[in-house]
Amino acid sequence: KAGVTQTPRYLIKTRGQQVTLSCSPISGHRSVSWYQQTPGQGLQFLFEYFSETQRNKGNFPGRFSGRQFSNSRSEMNVSTLELGDSALYLCASSLDGTSVFRPYFGPGTRLTVT
Amino acid sequence: DQQVKQNSPSLSVQEGRISILNCDYTNSMFDYFLWYKKYPAEGPTFLISISSIKDKNEDGRFTVFLNKSAKHLSLHIVPSQPGDSAVYFCAASASGTYKYIFGTGTRLKVLA
Numbered sequence: 001k002a003g004v005t006q007t008p009r010y011l012i013k014t015r016g017q018q019v020t021l022s023c024s025p026i027s028g029h030r031s032v033s034w035y036q037q038t039p040g041q042g043l044q045f046l047f048e049y050f051s052e053t054q055r056n057k058g059n060f061p062g063r064f065s066g067r068q069f070s071n072s073r074s075e076m077n078v079s080t081l082e083l084g085d086s087a088l089y090l091c092a093s094s095l096d097g098t099s100v101f102r103p104y105f106g107p108g109t110r111l112t113v114t
Numbered sequence: 115d116q117q118v119k120q121n122s123p124s125l126s127v128q129e130g131r132i133s134i135l136n137c138d139y140t141n142s143m144f145d146y147f148l149w150y151k152k153y154p155a156e157g158p159t160f161l162i163s164i165s166s167i168k169d170k171n172e173d174g175r176f177t178v179f180l181n182k183s184a185k186h187l188s189l190h191i192v193p194s195q196p197g198d199s200a201v202y203f204c205a206a207s208a209s210g211t212y213k214y215i216f217g218t219g220t221r222l223k224v225l226a
Binding site: 043050 | 118120146148150156163212213215217218
């Protein structure tokens with residue numbers, strides 16, 4: 001079974017631009033989560049989607065948004081990029097995201113904002 | 115407010131010895147805990163989990179201990195191998211929140 005795939009793997013953008021990152025979950029997984037990893041900060045939860053519905057959102061500004069499609073694929077968008085948005089963005093999928101769930105992570109998209 | 119803390123940023127252990135990685139949490143609603151291992155340029159890889167109804171879970175060389183009264187969990191790796199050198203994250207979740215809170219990670223270096 002193929003793992004979680006994320007595209008692109010690397011991205012360089014300029015301040016003020018916007019960016020869209022894509023995630024394809026493991027086949028059969030319907031829950032997709034997004035996390036941001038920055039040095040010294042661990043992984044910070046962005047949002048979680050299940051059946052095209054956002055069920056939870058982390059403490060990030062409204063510039064960060066996401067969506068999930070009917071085939072469970074997900075995208076996240078960051079508008080008006082800031083230097084501090086430079087990070088590794090990780091997507092994770094799980095069967096249904098219920099109380100006992102184990103997210104499987106993709107390799108991440110490394111975003112650099114200059 | 116950091117609800118999950120890994121107070122040791124790094125740890126060095128000799129090959130064959132035990133590695134003990136620690137994690138503390140503050141939210142008593144957390145009822146499921148995971149440990150992940152992460153190599154550079156890769157996503158985190160699941161290692162082992164534990165539910166709040168247990169105090170120990172083993173999987174091969176890896177054992178996780180949970181002390182609910184102290185809000186503390188630890189990961190034991192025995193024996194440690196050079197291939198275990200990576201960053202280890204603990205993560206905690208509360209039922210119905212659909213998210214994990216991660217610690218900041220501990221970099222383990224196993225010396226040959």
